[in-house]
Amino acid sequence: MVNLAATMKDVIHLSIGQPDFKCPAHIIEAHVEALRAGETGYTMDAGLPELLSELQKYYQNRTGRELTEDNILVTTGATEAMYLAISVSAAPGRQFLIPDPCFPLYAPLVRMHGGEVKPIPTRAERGHQLDPQEVIDAIGPRTFAIILNSPSNPTGTVYPPETIEAIVREAAYQGIKVISDEVYDHLILDDLEYASVLGHTSDLDHVMIASSFSKSYAMPGLRIGWVISSQGTIKMLRRYHMFTTTVANTPAQWAGVAALRGGNECIDEMVTEYRRRRDRVVKLVSETPHLTGYWPQGGFFIFPSLPAHTNGSNLALRMLEEIGVCVVPGEAFGESCINSFRISYSTSLDKIEQAFERMIPWMAKQDM
Template identity: 35%
Template sequence: MRYSPVLDRLAGLGGAKWELHVRARERIAAGEDVVDLTIGNPDVPAPADLVEAAVAAMRAGRTQYSDGRGEHNLRESLAARYAARLGRPVHPNQVLCFPGTQTALYAVLMGIAEPGCEILVGDPMYATYEGVIAASGARVVPVPLRAENGFRLSAQDLAERIGPRTRAILLNTPHNPTGAVLTAGDIDAIGRLAVEHDLWIISDEVYEELVFDGVTFVSPLARTGFADRVVVVASISKSHAAPGFRSGWCVGSREFADRLLALSETMLFGNQPFIADMTAQAVSRPSEAARGMRARFAARARYLADLLTQQTALGVHRPEAGMFALVDVRSSGLSDRDFALGLLDAGVAVMPGSAFGETLGGWVRVALTVDDDRFRTASGRMVAHSLSLSGQRAEA
């Protein structure tokens, strides 16, 4: 039988990267005591008032077909939200609604990219980026995010990789898996490159409300000098502890949204009205769920860094935002995968850094999303595992 080439482009992408997560879930299902720090599920349920808003909307009959752009009340709420943040008007027709950031990103790339073009992406990168880029027929060009630069994307490193086929720069700020946040200077330098080479900027800002105290978030959409070439994607999955509701969006210029509408309607024909009503309520004010998560995740990252650096030879990159911390395990003498496999035997599941790109080889990603007691248990097991490796090396 014949298949579309898109399936060949996607073959082998995605599943293998989650090997440690799958193994951990199997062990937990078998009754083993494993602390799962592999993925970024929020550590609290979706807020009760949002759940009730969705239920009330369903009971009120908000289960009919939607507007192809997304429900108008949600687009109005999002336009008001972004206008307040950007300091300039945003029209509801600059917004398209999708089931989550992932679908929004897929649609945006299908609207911008084409077979043979290139998308510049920081390495390490979120695990699904390769897939959404490959689906469009474009090619990923990884740009190293260097630990000595705080894992922030460097305009100089970008410039060295821009070529005649470059179509877009895909940003993720705040960044997964590193927790880095691009500065205003970083954004301006990247914007100048985009203007000079006529490139799009796609900005995944799903962690915007999980920026830790003392850190300033800047969106490239805020820069009027190049905002017309910026498309932002985001959702309520992280900020409102609601990943299962699958409610996201993209915001760009009126021209971009109008052009993308036909693709959006072909894919989805709008989002579910009852979820749109819930989301409109969610984005109309700062998220209390995010406020609590910011404080807890920052505290857990500090605890982990202090413990590991004081008691082991492991290094820790302290995140500025998000749900994860990075641990440098190169001192163990093991690859990141082998370290993670050994740690799994010790009762803690983490993600090997190489699952997110070559630059993060020798690091592991630790989710900060379990309760404090379990996180302290996991941190203690990491210390014991690291010390056991040091003892093995000494004996050898």
């Protein structure tokens, strides 16, 4: 869909999965200064010591969890972090419980390593919240791990502390691992307590937390992420890391140090704007015929549903071809999502208004 849109003129993208803000100046300056200072060699495979130290302090302050630098591995973005976490876990006979819809990376990685995926459906009428009891009831003799993503891509759903607590507690009791993708953890748009898995576990052996600077600091192209777990798990992950990317980008790691030392003012400004866009998008979705929305609480996505049995992929393709509005078809995010599509509000409010000015009358003409 995005590739087709690239060949067309006058397309409005509601498909973008990265921040539209500029990277904060102090982060850019740190990156450039690292290059000028000759910081272009390899770091330790676990990461730049200064970055490991800043991450350790950051998570201890935010979650109250005691960590050492040996609990952290710096990676080439959260994608590598999730790749490593799934690679050391998935194998034939091992089942992974994954929310449906979810980010498209997880299920293919599990299957690539011979594992089995068991989707846990969520519903738009419940804001795509996971029901912890449904997750617990889905656990079977082959269940090896549960993957969580809060705030969620594609739904923007933020799981409350009681959901995280219930799932992590039951997983620990049954010896099941929890892999948590927390890349949108700073983009909380309502007055909510963010629940990191790290703050709800007593045993790091059973959890792996992946995150990055990409979304919170508008630096996705610098590709710096990390994974947090027990020292034993991190030691195992480092072996895989050594034979994939070896080390993360050195100047970009110095940019990450500047991000953590620079405070959250730049994040707060982005969150304020995302909140303004979210409020408007929710209203516009409610005014669009055949779309059923909800209230996304984080990130910069909404995942509205269409009437049952509607092929959202076909609809999205015709929308692109006929009115030049690009969204991401729902089936990219899960087996039960054919009648949905993802809308990103990581674009200007003017572009959002223009897109819906095209969509609303066009959708009104569709026979569903």
